[in-house]
């Protein structure tokens with residue numbers, strides 16, 4: 338099935354109907370026309386839905402100022418690409434900004450539809466693409482942000498992730514074979530020991546495992562979050578060598594999902610619902626048939642045996658004399674100036690490469706020992722600290738009400754303000770991972786956090802106010818586990834007190850006495866744009 342209605346005789350939901358009428362990718366041919374006529378005149382479904390197939394998101398909260406979601410495979414990009422992205426953002430002055438996302442990706446803001454043809458030409462010139470990054474497509478493919486530079490890594494995933502992206506997107510030009518999936522689809526390929534990508538929350542994840550002495554990947558399937566249901570991925574009972582077989586298996590799983598995934602109820606369309614309906618054995622058999630060759634059974638255990646690292650600070654690379662430095666970017670928000678500065682730092686001190694993490698931070702790799710001293714004096718490190726305080730350090734936040742119409746609360750500003758406030762009031766023996774998400778869609782992954790905060794509306798003193806449901810127990814790295822909701826309906830105004838109590842009771846926090854400080858600064862305290 339290529340860009341057409343699915344084979345089965347299921348009753349189709351309204352999304353399936355508009356996809357069957359016109360494939361999302363077809364708007365590629367309409368872009369010049371859309372740019373010329375202005376967004377107000379664009380057909381409603383093209384505007385609100387199909388443009389997302391090209392990564393172009395109409396934002397009802399800021400009509401006319403679009404969001405552009407890129408693809409950054411394995412979270413790695415060059416300073417040249419970062420500069421092109423920064424120049425795009427810069428055009429839009431105060432409206433322009435970028436966010437590092439929870440899939441180690443970038444989203445640009447403030448974009449005008451009439452500029453898109455020019456922007457896409459600039460992207461193409463440097464090998465950037467935003468194709469198939471939204472709606473019923475395979476999202477940015479994640480991998481360890483220290484792939485190829487981590488002394489303890491098992492498999493360098495950079496090339497594989499690029500191959501899988503190229504297969505799915507037709508080398509960035511768009512591939513109609515995979516633009517009509519029943520729903521979104523997440524792939525992660527982990528080559529390190531610390532499960533830096535949250536393998537368990539992906540529809541397909543590859544995790545390192547030795548089988549009869551040979552290093553390859555065990556395969557997990559069906560992990561996802563949605564407002565209706567959240568599930569950790571389960572073993573497919575499959576093992577693949579770290580070669581082209583990974584690409585072939587991704588293709589086979591996608592074909593099975595595309596041709597047999599459930600399309601009647603959009604709330605029950607993610608891969609796990611098909612696995613539930615069929616049972617794992619039948620699903621595996623269908624994947625093997627699509628693969629057209631044997632799939633070896635899984636290795637008895639995987640090699641995810643480390644706690645998760647956050648990569649902040651200075652770390653020696655496996656290449657002697659070189660270092661990677663993780664900079665803390667508060668809730669992932671970047672200005673054009675900061676993007677240009679990051680590109681400059683990567684060129685002046687490293688080899689021009691930048692890396693993004695699923696914690697919404699940046700890594701600059703390949704900095705020689707001899708250049709570290711000068712690098713650490715750079716003014717940008719006052720804002721993007723390498724020693725953030727305990728709560729600011731591990732903060733993650735989804736977009737929230739500033740730009741997202743699903744949001745029930747404002748997230749990013751509130752997350753930063755609260756973490757900084759609590760950091761000044763409490764000392765903590767270790768960083769505590771607080772994740773904010775503005776609604777039950779869980780883009781900010783509250784279920785993987787030590788403390789997850791999910792936006793909701795609460796009644797307080799007779800009024801509807803912004804509030805959160807609180808999640809706890811998320812465990813990341815080895816033996817990852819999803820957290821669960823422990824408290825419902827806490828008004829945001831009450832959070833300083835409620836979180837202080839939780840931090841004291843569960844994370845060893847102590848109230849600070851006057852003049853007490855933890856030796857680290859939160860970085861220059863500036864509001865995010």
Ligand code: SRM
Nearest residue numbers: 438439440442476561562563734735736740741778779780
């Ligand atoms: Fe998400 C929809 C933002 C990661 C689950 N997500 C949205 C939309 C597109 C809704 C919309 O149209 O406004 C949000 C765009 C807001 C904006 O303007 O930025 C949005 N999601 C994000 C990002 C930017 C959050 C962030 O601040 O980092 C992340 C972009 C990742 C990327 O680069 O592609 C993002 N979203 C996630 C994740 C986390 C992950 O992948 O690890 C999840 C949960 C994992 C999963 O999908 O299984 C996630 N987003 C959703 C869902 C629920 C999916 C479902 O099956 O029901 C929706 C709603 C939907 O698809 O209908 C959604």
Ligand code: SF4
Nearest residue numbers: 735741744775776780
């Ligand atoms: Fe928007 Fe909800 Fe996703 Fe946050 S969790 S970005 S509010 S859809």
